[in-house]
Amino acid sequence: MSSVIELNGISKQFGQIQALEDVSFGIEENEVLALVGDNGAGKSTLIKIISGVLQQTSGTIHIRGEEVEIGDYNDAEDRGIETVYQDLAIAPNRTVAQNIFLGNEILEGGPLGQLLRFVDDDAMEQEASKLLSRLELDLDPSAAVKNFSGGEQQSVAIARALQSDPNIVILDEPTSALSLDATQRVLDLIKRLNEQDVTIIFISHNLEAVFDVADRAAILASGRLVGVEDLTDVTEDELVGMMMGRARQSAD
Numbered sequence: 001m002s003s004v005i006e007l008n009g010i011s012k013q014f015g016q017i018q019a020l021e022d023v024s025f026g027i028e029e030n031e032v033l034a035l036v037g038d039n040g041a042g043k044s045t046l047i048k049i050i051s052g053v054l055q056q057t058s059g060t061i062h063i064r065g066e067e068v069e070i071g072d073y074n075d076a077e078d079r080g081i082e083t084v085y086q087d088l089a090i091a092p093n094r095t096v097a098q099n100i101f102l103g104n105e106i107l108e109g110g111p112l113g114q115l116l117r118f119v120d121d122d123a124m125e126q127e128a129s130k131l132l133s134r135l136e137l138d139l140d141p142s143a144a145v146k147n148f149s150g151g152e153q154q155s156v157a158i159a160r161a162l163q164s165d166p167n168i169v170i171l172d173e174p175t176s177a178l179s180l181d182a183t184q185r186v187l188d189l190i191k192r193l194n195e196q197d198v199t200i201i202f203i204s205h206n207l208e209a210v211f212d213v214a215d216r217a218a219i220l221a222s223g224r225l226v227g228v229e230d231l232t233d234v235t236e237d238e239l240v241g242m243m244m245g246r247a248r249q250s251a252d
């Protein structure tokens, strides 16, 4: 395997607060990497840097070997990176298809449709339907999202991220506030994405979910990287110890 993203000496300061300090590790092509750590460890700051919302104070990012500056959301999208944040940014009164194409609507053909920006709902529903079946999500593209469960809304947000066909998807706490059942469905969706060659980085406090779907975990404590562990090689207790800032005794 080769690194699709290489972080080298990433530090981030907010005034006096050192949110990240000299974080270096690689994310492998087509892996599922969990980002774990206690509250305030720096997880959100790190994914915001990778997705262009924040810029690092120092350090470099290489994507597929090339040093890049991810100045904003568009830079990240151009590099094939999409992020689903915890707030999901779902428009409840719109349909599944309209949410999937939110900000990227398919317009009716012809000069008038383009000029007056007439949205082509039929085309969006057809495209959404293809995407949803690829993701094996049983959702009606024409249904309004407002009555959906938390798990279904999370699925719509993930489908929207997939609309631009990214090869790296970052998920911020995808299973927080979900029932056990809904959590399992979202984890199954993550596994399916990964089978479709999408590299996944996800933040989670749910260690059961981490052990279920992730190949490796990168552990942050107080802004520093404690380690990156193969999850077949570490116990939950060891992981918790590392999240509390203890380096792994048996690390080789």
Ligand SMILES: Nc1ncnc2c1ncn2[C@@H]1O[C@H](COP(=O)(O)OP(=O)(O)OP(=O)(O)O)[C@@H](O)[C@H]1O
Residues within 6 Å of the ligand: 014, 017, 018, 019, 037, 038, 039, 040, 041, 042, 043, 044, 045, 046
């Ligand atoms: N915009 C900001 N301005 C000032 N300080 C910030 C900002 N964003 C994050 N921080 C601080 O940086 C540190 C890391 O925060 P971050 O949100 O990255 O942690 P986290 O691991 O994602 O935590 P949580 O699990 O609670 O979401 C914390 O001390 C936080 O208060």
